[in-house]
Amino acid sequence: MLAMIYRGPYRVRTEQKPVPQIEHPNDAIVRVTRSAICGSDLHLYHGLVPDTRVGMTFGHEFTGVVEEIGSSVRNIKAGDQVLVPFNISCGSCMFCKKELYGNCHNTNPSATAIGGIFGYSHSAGGYDGGQAEYVRVPFADVGPWKIPEWMSLDDAVLLTDAYPTGYQAAEMGDIKENDTVVVFGAGPVGIFAAKSAWLMGAGRVIVIDHIDYRLEFIRNYANAEIYNFTQIGDVVLHIKKLTDGLGADVCIDAVGAEADGSFLHHLTGVKIPLQAGAPTALNWAIDSVRKGGTVSVVGVYGPTFNMVSIGNVLNKGLRINANQASVKRHLPRLIEHIKAGRISPKDIITHRIPLEEVSEGYHRFSSKLDNCIKTVMIPPKAA
Ligand SMILES: NC(=O)c1ccc[n+]([C@@H]2O[C@H](COP(=O)([O-])OP(=O)(O)OC[C@H]3O[C@@H](n4cnc5c(N)ncnc54)[C@H](O)[C@@H]3O)[C@@H](O)[C@H]2O)c1
Ligand SMILES: [Zn+2]
Ligand SMILES: [Zn+2]
Numbered sequence: 001m002l003a004m005i006y007r008g009p010y011r012v013r014t015e016q017k018p019v020p021q022i023e024h025p026n027d028a029i030v031r032v033t034r035s036a037i038c039g040s041d042l043h044l045y046h047g048l049v050p051d052t053r054v055g056m057t058f059g060h061e062f063t064g065v066v067e068e069i070g071s072s073v074r075n076i077k078a079g080d081q082v083l084v085p086f087n088i089s090c091g092s093c094m095f096c097k098k099e100l101y102g103n104c105h106n107t108n109p110s111a112t113a114i115g116g117i118f119g120y121s122h123s124a125g126g127y128d129g130g131q132a133e134y135v136r137v138p139f140a141d142v143g144p145w146k147i148p149e150w151m152s153l154d155d156a157v158l159l160t161d162a163y164p165t166g167y168q169a170a171e172m173g174d175i176k177e178n179d180t181v182v183v184f185g186a187g188p189v190g191i192f193a194a195k196s197a198w199l200m201g202a203g204r205v206i207v208i209d210h211i212d213y214r215l216e217f218i219r220n221y222a223n224a225e226i227y228n229f230t231q232i233g234d235v236v237l238h239i240k241k242l243t244d245g246l247g248a249d250v251c252i253d254a255v256g257a258e259a260d261g262s263f264l265h266h267l268t269g270v271k272i273p274l275q276a277g278a279p280t281a282l283n284w285a286i287d288s289v290r291k292g293g294t295v296s297v298v299g300v301y302g303p304t305f306n307m308v309s310i311g312n313v314l315n316k317g318l319r320i321n322a323n324q325a326s327v328k329r330h331l332p333r334l335i336e337h338i339k340a341g342r343i344s345p346k347d348i349i350t351h352r353i354p355l356e357e358v359s360e361g362y363h364r365f366s367s368k369l370d371n372c373i374k375t376v377m378i379p380p381k382a383a
Contacts, residue, residue, distance in 0.1 A: 002379065003057045003132030004358045009047030010366075014358045017057065020128065020136035025072035028140035030064035030082065033382040034157040035130045035355070037061075037365050037375045038086075039187050040300055043257060044121060045362050048270070048277070050302070051110070051122040058119040060086035061160040062130030063153050066144070075141045082144040083156040084137055085164075085327030088116030088127060091142035102324030107139070113303055114324055131358060133379045145331055148339075154346035155338055157376060158188075163334055163345045165298050165325040166192020166254070170200050172296035172321035173250035178203030180243055182288060183224070184281040185254035186214035188374050189298060191348055193252050194222035199342065202250075206242065208235065208284070210260060213371045221347060229261055239288035247290035255281035256299025265307070276302030283309045289318060297322035351375040 003017040020029060038061055044052050066080045076082060089096050089104040095115070096104050104115030108125040116138070119129015128135065137144060147156045166189045175181060181197040183190045186209035197205050207224040209215050215226040225242075232238040240247055257277020258270055261284075269278030277300075285295045286309045295318055313320060337343050350373045353361050361375045 001133035002355055004059060004355070006044070006052060006056045006058060007054055010045065012045060012058070012359055012362050014356045017132070019134050022068060022070045023136065024138060025070040026139055026141060027070045028066055028073055028076060028137045028144065029068040030084065030130075030135050030137050030144070031067045031381065032062050032064040032130050032133060032135055032379050033081075034153045035059045035062040035132075035377050035379075036157050036162070037361055037377070038161055039189060039256070040120070041362070042366050043300060045366060046258070048257065048273070049121045049123060053122060056119065056121065057128040057132050059129030059131030059135070060118040060120055061157055061162065062118075062135065063147065063156045063160070064130070064135070067134065069140060073140045076144050076146065081147045083147050083160050084118070084130065085143050085145070086117055086161045087143065087324065087327055088118060088125060088138055089142050089328070090139055096142070099326055099329040100323075101326040101328050111303070131355065131377060133355070133381060143328065145328070148335065151335070151338065152346060154349055154376065155344070158345035158348070158374075159331060159334060161325065161327060162188040162374070163192045164327045164330040165189050167196040167330055167334060168323070168325040169193040169252045169254055169296050169298040170196035172298070172323070173197070173252055174294050174319070174321070175200040175202050175250055177201040179249035180204040180206065181250045181252065182206045182208065182239055182248040182285070183252045183254055184208050184285055185299065186211065186218045186226070187254065188348055190252070190254035191218050191222060191373070192345070193254050193298070194218055194224045195343055198223065199337070206239070206248070211368055214373060217348075217373060235261070235284050236287040243290070247288050247293060249290060250294050250296065251285035251289040253282045253285045253295065253297045253299040257301050259299070269306070275306045276304045277306060279306040279308050282306070286312050286318065289316070291316045292318070294319045294321065298325065349374045349376050353377055355379045
């Protein structure tokens with residue numbers, strides 16, 4: 001089959017690879033119909049995620065048709081159209097029972113924090129992902145969700161990660177009626193966080209980034225106030241000025257480890273790296289939220305340590321809520337939002353390309369070329 005293959009930092013290609021087989025009675029083999037590239041894939045692409053092995057296939061946002069099921073699978077059958085959450089979860093451990101599907105204790109032997117993730121290096125379990133014609137889906141009774149007949153595949157693929165993650169970012173902000181919410185990052189996750197903030201009662205939504213076409217998009221799509229951080233001087237001071245000197249009620253970090261905006265943090269967090277990513281957006285969030293406010297973190301950081309302004313967290317009495325999204329927990333509600341016409345996730349897709357063009361797809365998204373926001377890849381048999 002054709003599959004995206006990692007050859008080293010900044011080098012990905014489409015190559016032939018054996019079709020995956022059922023390895024456990026609760027596996028399914030899914031023929032992929034759509035797979036998207038996520039901002040998290042860029043951390044892999046840039047060589048920043050430990051134990052990313054040459055030959056691995058990335059891709060944790062995909063839809064497909066069930067091709068084959070293992071002997072114990074009960075909830076799906078061959079021929080079903082499914083969307084597959086990016087978390088691989090067992091469904092029965094202590095954390096899955098609490099619906100913390102992103103923190104499953106049984107699907108990632110190499111970590112005690114995150115659970116398994118499709119196509120996300122051996123530090124997230126070493127599973128091949130869905131940027132391929134076929135993918136093996138473990139715990140097939142837990143993750144895959146049948147796509148409603150009325151739903152487009154483009155909306156469905158955004159339900160596997162970007163939309164639920166943005167939604168959870170807003171949820172973790174614990175937004176109250178009329179709150180001012182600042183979202184750092186106008187990528188897909190920030191876009192859905194901003195959109196969801198309104199649904200949770202925000203009175204004002206402000207978005208900070210430095211890429212103008214993304215800011216323009218989010219202004220229209222999510223009715224947000226936008227600021228380019230390269231043009232406003234001191235970001236924290238600017239946000240204080242916008243909020244009566246007190247700061248925002250809620251700040252959301254939808255940027256993560258590869259943040260721009262600080263030479264020191266970029267050098268020590270990305271280039272050398274002495275800390276687990278540049279915490280620039282996170283520190284801006286901590287410093288521009290009001291006393292007693294909430295900082296919600298979905299931007300991804302590594303597991304060691306960062307130069308985070310913890311003293312400000314303490315002295316301002318902040319709450320920090322952070323996690324990988326637990327996609328499955330949000331699906332019923334988000335499907336309702338799409339059905340009711342409150343949101344159209346597929347509108348953020350700017351590029352639809354054949355799987356064969358994976359190399360160009362990663363380059364374009366990574367370098368933010370051609371007004372790229374979200375790329376969806378279509379394997380040959382799904383076209
Ligand atoms: N927690 C989860 O479950 C989860 C799921 C998906 C993605 N993520 C993470 O969320 C983050 C965003 O994902 P995405 O797909 O939107 O990625 P993306 O790369 O498309 O978007 C990131 C945006 O942040 C902007 N940015 C850079 N530095 C900034 C700064 N200092 N302040 C404000 N904006 C800044 C960039 O210009 C870019 O537009 C990534 O770290 C990704 O790994 C987490
Ligand atoms: Zn992702
Ligand atoms: Zn579990």
